[in-house]
Structures are given as structure tokens and as C-alpha cells.
Amino acid sequence: MAQIDLSLIIPIATLAGLGFAGLLARDVLRRETGSDQMREIAAAIQQGARAFLRRQYKSIALIATALAILFAVALGWQKGYVLGLKTAGAFTLGATLSALSGYLGMQIAIRSNIRSAAGSLRSFNDALVIALRGGAVSGLSIVGLSLAGVSILYYGYGFGSAATETAQMDLILSIVGFGFGASLVALFAQLGGGIYTKAADVGADLVGKIEAGIPEDDPRNPAVVADLVGDNVGDCAGRGADLFESTAAENIGAMVLGVVLFSYFGIAGVIFPLVARAFGLLASIVGVFVVRAREEESPMGALNRGYLVATALAAVLFGFASWAMLQPTAPTSSGGLTWIYYWVCGLTGMGTALVYVWVTQYYTEARYRPVRDIAKASETGPATNIISGFAVGLEATAIPAVVVSIAILFSYWLGETTGIPRGGVYGTAIATMGMLATAAYILAMDTFGPIVDNGAGIIEMAGMSEAARKNMDKLDAAGNTTKALTKGYAVGSAALAAFLLFNAFLTEAQVKAVDLAHPETFVGGFLGGALVFLFTAYAIRAVGRAAWSIIKDVRDQFRENPGIMAGTVKPDYGRTVDICTRSALHEMVVPGILAVATPVAVGLIFRFVKITYVLNQVTLRMEPIPAGEPLGATLMVGTIAGVLMALVLNTGGGAWDNAKKFIEAGNLGGKGSPTHKAAVVGDTVGDPFKDTAGPSLHILVKLLSTITLVIAPLLV
């Protein structure tokens, strides 16, 4: 059968995604905004969130501009100015679109929160639908922009000039900067936002709940608005940038590997990743529109229904795309059935996503053993609570590691069985596409989390009715679950994508093997592992430092103005927001620079070492190893360590959180008991784990991939 050109679906899906995002935004913005008091609180949140984002983007723009110039000059000097300029252009577009999608997602989230809260005054379904649609604006526009960016560069840079394999490879190499730009912005967005959100949370809790003895979300606490702002800048903007980056990097990496199979699939193999993403986006749109909850239903039931619809539809569309495009033009042993092998690779990826979601639920929901164990351990105090939670986090790495291993081996084996040389790696690439197919829907569920969290806070602070509070609390609990699921999904896709991006790097850097038996390579791997540990240290510590500045400010406000605690004077929310903004942005710089500098340093040092081998006539080393080889090990071992550490931090943090909630629900002594106090310690420790360091590690892993792709030409 001949190939069918489906490339038209790329602009269609992009426009559909962005168009529906616009429609949903209009629908959400038209909704009621509740009482004046609610509006006042929401306005304070909006103001804080915007101020943070403005300043954060200013810092990121500075760093990004410096890096763009640096890479343009380095690449231009070594490989000619065309590649230098094109890379800088792609980098700038990636960084800009990533920032834009974070901005858009947050703008709508900080407007949806109050509208979802107002909806809860009427009915549960209204609150749910508004929150999910608000989240969907974010999900659809982020995936739409990612697809648009990669396609514009691919078609723009390559217009009428890329009919051969070499030309295609040069073309893709010139757009890898897009992925790097995206991951750079993602890293800083997640780090800064993650530090902000948890510093505000920890600070508000420590000084409010523990020192002053006032409940969560009490309007007398000056840090309460900063806490609500944090949910938006950390969870919405952070995770949005994270998945923007995932989809972009995965697309580009898969296209590199598609070029390798040029003699079998031609250009169809190169643009297949874009088409697959386009179909996934369409499936996600449908998924968002089928969600509707019955009054008495658990919100997770409704959300899961949408997810399953999106996944099922994506599976069918994926099969259609494979059938239409993955028809080999040269003879292979699998012949006309080749597309089936690759389709099954895609299904493997979708299955991996489901398993990750399930495993995350098992380890973080109070229905199952792990969270119960932590709650039980809290009976003997905070120390045993911490030990137990940390053990749960560590344990939670095992199944995901085995599942990703099976997915990689199985899809590789399927790809090899097609009989196409290097078809195995393309199989793992397609599995990754499958895993990320429903990214837009997952992202909608994720952004749903901070929207309802904020909504619940607004209802609480404005002192609204018991029924509304109950509606929002139910949604808030579901939001915690969706946030945990997305993190599991993000780690899983990072792990799966790593192998494909690694292979793209090897292709580009012309490295044949990454052999750990070479001392330079072993050392490269060792340093990659250590980078993950050191980065985690900085990310966690940053939260402690920033939280400290908030605690100080709240204490000062209470002391300066006793009317605050009496409830007669309103605290200065803005001042706390401001202090939190400044310290979060200050703290994100060192770990961010560390993440960017380490792979560059490893790459360049071993390039230099290689030169000394050649100069030093005494050594009998037969062939100096390629300069890219140690860097490859940094990338791979760093990825393995990063994925495992992220699983520990995300899962441990989520499990501590829910162990506390389990006790608060009246178990083991309930709220206020010593057991509960011990569980609060674990929850507080888990905050920077699960919302700062863990999610930043996903991005670190992907940044390692994209930065090595960008500097690969310098190592050849």
C-alpha cells in the first residue's frame, strides 16, 4: 500500500486546539464571579500571581538571552553562522512559546478559580465543569503551541530544500534549539514557581497553624494570599512549562530518529511524530467535552471517564496514522504489516501511562497499604512518620522502573522485528508518542488541581455556605489526586523519552557506543548521578530559606500590628507576596545554573582531555574515545538517577500528605491528636519534595537531553 499524506492534520489540530482553548476561555470567563468578598480575594491572588510571573519572566529572559547569544556564537564559530543563527532562532521561539503557554494557562486559571467557586454555590457539576474547562484551556493551548512551534520551524527552515536524508538531518539539527529553549524556561519556571509555592505553604503553615494556632486559609494570616498565589505559579505555570517541553523535545527527538529511517519511510517517518501529536490533541479535545458529573458522583469518576475516552480515541487514531504513513517504500521482512508493529509500540506507551497512573494511586491514596502504614507510624511520633514515608517513596521506584524497562525492551524488540535497521529505536520513540498522546487531557486534569484548590480557599476565606464548602472540598481532594497522577505521568514520560533522546544525541554527536568500561565514561556517569543529588539538595534547601523569610515577615506583621490577630485590621498580603517573590527568584538561580553548566562542563572537559591524548605521544591508547561519550553517560546515568529520585520525592511527598488527610478524616485519633501532629511534620517535609524538587527533576532530566542535543555539534 502506498503512503497517505496526513500532514494537513497538523495545522488542523493546532488550530482546533487553540480554537477550542479560546472557546472554552470565553465560556469560563462569562460565568458568574460570586460575592464582592470573593472578588476581592481573587483579585489579590491575581495581582500576586501576575507580579510574580512578570518578574520571573524578566529573570528568565535575561538568562535565556545570554545563553542564546552564547550558543549562537559557539555554534556559529565552529559550524558556520547559519546553524548558529538558526539554533538561536529556534531556541528563542521555544523559550518564548513556553513562557507564553505558562502565561496563558495561569491567566485563565486565576480567573477560573473564583468562577468555579461561584459555581459551587449553585451545583457540584457547575464547579467541576468550570474548573476542568479552565484547566483544558491550559492543556489545549500548551500542546497546541508546542505543535505549532515545532511545525513552523520544521516547515519554515526547511521550505523547499529538504528532499534528501542529509538535508532532513541538517534541518532537524537546526531546530533542536527549540527543545532546549523550552526546557530552559521550564526549569526556571518550575524551580521558581515550586520554591515560591512551597515556601509560602510551609511558611503560612508553620507560623499560622503551629505558632499562632489559626486554621488553614484563615484571612488573618498575612501569608494566606501568597499561599494561594503559589498554587498557580507552581502547579499551573510550572507543570504547563514541563509538559510543553516534554511534547516538544519528544517530537524533535523522534524526528531525528525518523530521519535515520529515511530510506524506508521518507519524509513520512520524519513528520509522523507531528501527526501523532495532532491526533492525540484531537482526542484530548473530545475527552474534555465528555466530562459531566452527576451530583452524587465522585469527581475522580467523571475525570477518569474523560481520560479513558481520550485514550481510547487516541489509540484508534494512532492506528489510522500508522496505517496511513508507516508503509515502507523499500522491502522489509515485515512488509505491509510494518505499521501494526509500530502501532503496538504506541499502544505500549499508552499502557505504560495507565500503569504509572495506577501505581501513583496505589502509593499515594489512603485506600491502600502505603499511606495507612505512614499514618500508623505517626502514632509513635514524627520520627517514625518520616522514616515510614521515606521508605514508601523509595519503595515506589521499583514497579515504575520495571514497567519502563519492559516498555523500552518490548517496543524496541517490536521495532527490530520489522526488519528495518535501527527500527528498534524508532519503536521506543513511538512508544513515547503513545505515552504523550493524551498529554493535553492530562494537563487539563492537572491544572484543574490548583483551580479548585484556590476555589476552596476563596470559599473558605469569604466564609460562604456549608454546601458550597462541601462541594469545593470534594473537588479539592480530587485535585490532589490529579496533581499526583500528573506527576507520575510526567516522570514516566521523561524516563521513556530519555532513551529516545539519548539515541538522538548519539546520532547527532556521531558517538557509536557509550561504554562504561572507559574511565572517562564511568566518571561522566558518576558526575551525572551526583548532579541529580546536588540539584535536589539545592532545590529542597531553597524552600527552607525562602520559607524562613516569610515566617519572619508574618511574625513582624503580627508584632507590628496586634489588630491583625484580633481580626480588626487586615494584614498586608501584598508585602508577604512580594517578599516571597523575591526570595523564590533569588533561590532558583544556583540550581538552575548548576543544571545547565554541568553537562556543558563535562562535554568540554572531555573534549580537552581528548586533545591531550593526541598531543601526548607517550600514551599508547589506540583510539581516543569520542568527546561525546562521557557526556552520553552523564545524560544516561543522570536520567536514571533523576527519574528514581523524582519518584521518591513525588511519591513520598504525596503519601505523607494523604496520611495526614487520612488522620484528619477522623482516623487514629483525628485532628489535633499527637498522631496528627506527627503526620503534619511529614506533610511539611513532603511539600518541597513533591512540589519543588521532584517536578524540577523531571525537567532537569529533559534539560540534560536537550542541552546535549544542542551542544552535540561542538563535540564532533
Place this chain on the structure above:
Amino acid sequence: MAQIDLSLIIPIATLAGLGFAGLLARDVLRRETGSDQMREIAAAIQQGARAFLRRQYKSIALIATALAILFAVALGWQKGYVLGLKTAGAFTLGATLSALSGYLGMQIAIRSNIRSAAGSLRSFNDALVIALRGGAVSGLSIVGLSLAGVSILYYGYGFGSAATETAQMDLILSIVGFGFGASLVALFAQLGGGIYTKAADVGADLVGKIEAGIPEDDPRNPAVVADLVGDNVGDCAGRGADLFESTAAENIGAMVLGVVLFSYFGIAGVIFPLVARAFGLLASIVGVFVVRAREEESPMGALNRGYLVATALAAVLFGFASWAMLQPTAPTSSGGLTWIYYWVCGLTGMGTALVYVWVTQYYTEARYRPVRDIAKASETGPATNIISGFAVGLEATAIPAVVVSIAILFSYWLGETTGIPRGGVYGTAIATMGMLATAAYILAMDTFGPIVDNGAGIIEMAGMSEAARKNMDKLDAAGNTTKALTKGYAVGSAALAAFLLFNAFLTEAQVKAVDLAHPETFVGGFLGGALVFLFTAYAIRAVGRAAWSIIKDVRDQFRENPGIMAGTVKPDYGRTVDICTRSALHEMVVPGILAVATPVAVGLIFRFVKITYVLNQVTLRMEPIPAGEPLGATLMVGTIAGVLMALVLNTGGGAWDNAKKFIEAGNLGGKGSPTHKAAVVGDTVGDPFKDTAGPSLHILVKLLSTITLVIAPLLV
């Protein structure tokens, strides 16, 4: 210059080590044992420790016998019964000698404790010298037995039959079982002992200090004897088995690499590791004998003096041995200066040991920033204390990783510069020998720790004079430092040895490259990393479970017999010891089996996968990868992750401990303040980190090396 045969030094040093150990033991045992009350307490500790060791060795013997038969049958079936029987014999000897050295070290430690305590009634110097000599019995006999075991096998198996390179290689391959036997016993000894010691410690603290409000080491606490027993079975027997294993595995691995250079050094290159160890043992004996403290001196000053003397002497003897033996018999570019290159490799290893000791001190002593930071963070409660301590542990991985990387690259580069093919790997082997040269002295310092800890406990429980108490407390503080240093040293040597053992494995398994670009290899690496995380989870959780059984028993005893708290009736110490013994041994099984089964499973699965490649005619994979390759990645990535995780756990745990002690010394509110209470939480969390999971991870790393060496012939 011609080579000089120094092999005679091997039996001389062995006999000297064992002889001096005997003399020191006689000297220590002759000393006074203090008051009747002290003798009574010491007898209870001895009884508990012996009972634990007896039962533990029974369990280990069962597992070891089963494994010996299994490996003998598997190897015999695949490679002929001679190799099978020889391996089983070597395995049995390794396991037996490891158990014996743990037994001897503990026997003398549980007799030195009371004698050191009695010495403190007279003078500070007496207490110090008795404790160090008691420790030295352990150090000298362990290293002596390790050297004896490897040499007996080497000369016994090879008697008159190993004049060629092939014969030498076969010979060494038949003795690798010795290292595996040693690491198997070490793993269970450290796991079981580590779980016991921390379960008793945590249990005694939680129920004694926190629930009943009685001080540490109060005789009314039924768990207090179990706690003192724990110091012996965890720290003495555990670390003894650990370093027995290190020295044995390093010797055998280096001998494998020595055979590779057979055409340059002949047999001298093969036995050089044994000679180097022999000289190191002699240097350590001298180091032990120069230690003598002035009444007012800090004990660390005296111990460090001994360490520096031992190191300096070892450096000189190492140079002599290199000069005498590493004279190439075939032309090389470095000619007669070859020995200098390798000597510098050895000095690099010694320098690495010094840096590790320094870094450990920086991160775990209250004089420096990290511990102060943790103490400061305790002011805002247990959560910030935990976050800060965890960040310190994570941060503490960076310098050690860089230092080991430099040591590996530098010694490899020196070895290559000799012009001998594969001389680089031999350089890293010699660096490891340098690092382990003073192992006997380090071990003496380490065993010193539990002896003075016990001594201080005996003085406290027997209510002796204030002066004696002050003497023992000073020694106890020094003991904490030496325990931390030894752990740093043990991790560092594990990291350095890993690269050499890995290369020995590649040589044996006939694997040319461990290429992470192969999906099987990447997956092997991923699973190696996950093994480390899962193993840590089990080890940490085991402590929690075992501690729980102790807490229950102590509560029961208090309830059943109110006279205990009143001080009129003595608690039933033996019952608590017994319960602790049973649960520790029960809990060590799963992580132990996991550690052994994972590498075997990875090795065998990919051997099977390889067969399916050959059968499956559809695939176009040109050459199936060697079955040993994925296992090589499991080993290497597991090692990197294990070393990093061990650093986190050991350093974090030590830093928490000392932050608490810093506050207890009267800083930041002092004992009993809320800050102190928060710091106690960190200390309790750190206990299973630094004394169970961390030290067990060193052994896991080395077990991975030795088990892969043993199963390597099955993968060819």
C-alpha cells in the same frame, strides 16, 4: 633492574598481624574489670551479643550453604566440576573467615568495654589505650585473616601449576568465590546487626526518653541492655565484615587485572596486591603502637597521630614494594621508571582516603556550617530540621564524587602513560590498594567507637564517679567521630574499588563494552539503580518494624511490673534482647535475598533473551550483545547510585546526630528546649539511615561486584 621476590612478606605480615592481635588481646584481657556492678552489666551485654551472633550465624550458614551448593552445581554443570568445587570451596572459606573475624572482633570488644571503663577510673590514657588496643585486635585479625584466606587459596589451588598467563587466570577465577562468600556474610552481618542496633536504639529512646521521661542508659529501661548489645553487633561485627570483604574483594579483583599484564610483570604483577596489603598491615601495627594520649589532650589528636604515622609508613613501604616488584620484563616506554608511575597511583589512593576523611568531618562536625545549619533549622520545628538534614546529606555527595572521579582518571592516566597496554586499569587497582593500605588501623579506630560507647554506658548504669564519667564521655564523643570517618572511608573505597572490580568482571565475562546505547544495557542499568532504592526502603523499614516490637515489649514490661519504674525491681533485659534478636534476623532476610537475586536475575534473563535473538530469524540484529553486558550496567549504575545514596544516608545521619549534640551542649536553647526536641526527631530519623541502610549499601555495592564475578563464567 630485575624484580625482587617479596612474596615472603605475605606470611610474615599475616603472622605478625595475627600474633600482635593475640598479644594485644592478652594485654587487654589482663586488665582490671572494675566493680561487681560493672561486671554484672557487662555480663548481660556479653550474653546478649553472643546469643545474637550465634543465631545470626546459624541463619547465615543456612543461606550460605544453599548458595554454595547452588553455585557449585551451576558452575560444575556449565564449566566442569573442578571449577564448581573450587568455587564452592573458596566461597565457604570466605564466608567462614568473614564470620570468624566478626566473631573474634566482637568477643574482644565485649570484653574491652568494661576494661576500658575500669581504666577510666584510673586515668584517661588508660581508658583510651585499652579501647584502641581492643579495637586493634579486631582490625589486625580481620585484615590478617583476609590476607591469609586469599593467599592460602592462591598458593593452595595453584601449587606448582600456574606458570602461564592462562593458568594464572584460571587460578584466580577459581578463587573469586572467596570474595563472594565474604560479601554475602558481610551483607547479612551488617543488615542484621544494623537493624538490631537501631531498632534497639530507636525503641529504647522512644519509649524511654520520650514516653517514660527517663534519661538515656537508665537501668530502669528494659531496652537499655539491648541498646548496648546493638553497638557491638552492628558496629563491630558489621563493619568488621564490611572491611574484611573490601580487602578480600579488592585483592582478588586486582589480581585478575595483574594477570592481564602477565607479559610485562609475570607473577609479580599478580601477587603485588597481596604484598601491598601485607606492608599496609605492618604499617598499621606500628600506627597502633604509637598512640598514647596526654591527660589533657583531645582523644582525636592522639588517634589522628597514629593514623598519620601508619599512612606515612605505608606510603614508604608501598614505594619499596613497587620498586622491587613492578619492574617490567618486556620493553615499555616508561622502562625502569614504571614503578614510580604506579607508586604515585598508590599515593593517589592514600590521598583520596585523607580527603574522604576530611569531607566527612566537614559535613558531620558541629564546628562547620552544615551541622550548624541543621541546628538552626530545628528552631522552626522538626519539619525544617528534617528538610535541612536531608539537604546536607544530598549536598555531601558532590565533593566525594568529584574526588573519586579525579582519582580514577588520574591513576588510569598514570597507568596508561607507562606504555603498557591495559596498564591504566591496573593503575586504578593500585590506587585502590593505596586507599585500603591502612584498613587495619582504620578498623581499629572504628571498633574503638562501640567499645567506648559501651564503656560509657557501663559507667553510667553502674553510677560511677564523675571523673570517670567525664573521661568516658570524651572518648565516646571521639568514638562517634571515628565511626563517621570509617563510614566515609568505607564508601570511598567501595567507589574506587568498583571500577577495578568492574574491569575484572569484563575480563572474566569476556565483555568488550558496556554500551548504554543498547536497550538491554540501559535497562540493566535502570534496574541496578532501582535495586539500590528498593534495598534502602527495605533496610530502613526493617528498623521501624523491629523497633515497634521493642516498644511493645518495654510498654508491656512497665505495665506488668510497676516496680520497674519505681526502681525496686530490675527489668527483664534478656526478654527485650531476645525479641530484638528475633525481629532483626527476621527483617534482614528480604533485603538480603533481594540483593543476591537481582544481579543473578538480570544476568540470566538477558542470557535467555540472547537465545531468543538467535532463534528468531526475523530480526536483523547483526550481533546479539554479550549476555554479561546488561549485568555490567546493573553493576555500574547500581554502584554509582549505591555510593551516592550511602553518602546521603551516612552523612545526613551523622549530621543530624551532631546537630542534636550541639544543642545539648547548651546552644540554641539547650537540652529540653523545643529546638532540642526537634533535633531529637532528626537524630532518630538519622539512626537507621547512618547505621543500617548506609553501611549495608556499601556492602550491597561490593556484593554486586563479587556476585557478578562469580556468575561471569555462566554468561560466556
